[in-house]
Amino acid sequence: MGFREIFGILPEATAQAPGRVNLLGEHTDYQEGYVLPSPLPYLTQVEAARAEGRVEAYSETLRELRARPLGSPPQGDFLDYLLGVVWALGEAGHPVEGARFYVRSDLPMGAGLSSSAALEVAALRALRALYRLPLSDLELALLAQRAEAEYVGVRCGLMDQMASSLGRVGQALFLDTRTLAYENLPLPPGTRVAVLDLGLKRRLAEGAYNERRQEAEEAARRLGVRALRDVADLCLVESLPSPLDRRARHIVGENLRVLRGVEALRRGDARAFGELMTQSHRSLSRDYEVSLPELDALVEEALQAGALGAKLTGAGFGGAVVALVPEGEWRAFKDRLEARLAGLKIL
Incomplete structure (x- = not known):
């Protein structure tokens, strides 16, 4: 099974992002503190193509195909994260007309390894390529966090998305969540x-x-x-x-x-x-x-x-x-x- 079998067309962009473990700095990010996560060598990959007025997505892990119009409220499923990043892009002045996504991942879901942030960052990287958006990796992390906090409804801090977007596998990302200064350090x-x-x-x-x-x-x-x-x-x-x-x-x-x-x-x-x-x-x-x-x-x-x-x-x-x-x-x-x-x- 692949993108073409689900949607009948070829993907126009592909991107991926890692999950993370947090070595130190738990529950400090939403109090403007310090965190020390490390990206994992386990990835969420997203293939994407344009769509008109809607977001459609197939999860290979869940074996589910879901679709909703742009502007739909969250419904408590994996599609929320994808609608959320499209919403966040629009709020930031980068309107996206819609998208189709095929999602595969070797990250365990719900294990505290930031599978949601990996999905958000991977989807944003794919949309950046698809729509040629002038966004840095730091800006992608901020958009991903906004999507999860304001659209999905989990008032998360910034650590997960920063680790997924800016971290390096095999290193620790020392991040000051107030100033957004960061440094990758060897383990x-x-x-x-x-x-x-x-x-x-x-x-x-x-x-x-x-x-x-x-x-x-x-x-x-x-x-x-x-x-x-x-x-x-x-x-x-x-x-x-x-x-x-x-x-x-x-x-x-x-x-x-x-x-x-x-x-x-x-x-x-x-x-x-x-x-x-x-x-x-x-x-x-x-x-x-x-x-x-x-x-x-x-x-x-x-x-x-x-x-x-x-x-x-x-x-x-x-x-x-x-x-x-x-x-x-x-x-x-x-x-x-x-x-x-x-x-x-x-x-």
Whole structure:
């Protein structure tokens, strides 16, 4: 099955974009903080052609063909992301008359690996080529984030789309989400990033993510700052009522962990970086309360199997765990986890 079999014509443009894991900096991006994601060698590919007044798309993974007119409201399916990027282009002064898309991907959906951002960025790259739009990779990331936040309804920060559009596989993207300054940094030498997926699916648009974001905004308001990124002293968050104190403690501490993580990357200190990852997970579990017992247990299993550090990746409420593993111990690490955990996928 391919584009021609579905639509009866040949595609006019092809593009792709990677998913990502987040090594450090979870739930900091919507408080103008620091993040440290790393693109994965797993891609979403989009073939595209022009259409008139509508968006049509076939998902090879879902084996679904969907179509809606331009301007249609979101309906909670994968087509929302494609209609969303067309809408965002129009809002930015780049009207697109319509498009057909054929989507294939080897990224697990719902695993916290940013399959939605990969789809958005890939589709925007295809539309940029198709309509010869004068847009930079940074502008594509901003448009993709706007599509997801304002059209789809997931009030995400900018990290996922920036990692998919600007990151490099095998490196970490250090991003200041306030200034949009970014730098690609090498991962610690002699290590390997593993993604551990138990198939714990999640749906961010169902409210829990947006609730955490609202709590963070209220914490910043009560502390009298524009964003929690501006709180330098962890002691200040103790004045907040529960659960705002815990939410703010995670974000303020997580920003510090990113900055320390960047220092560890610069000096090639894999052990220090791994310890920061594990600290991040424990904060996400206890203070931000976005983990699950299964994710907590998987982190501990990864550490016992030889990982230098491990944490949930993505917004939580399901998804996958990312672990930093010494290259020389990779086979033993993988064999031990697969023997202990039925159904675990290791990427």
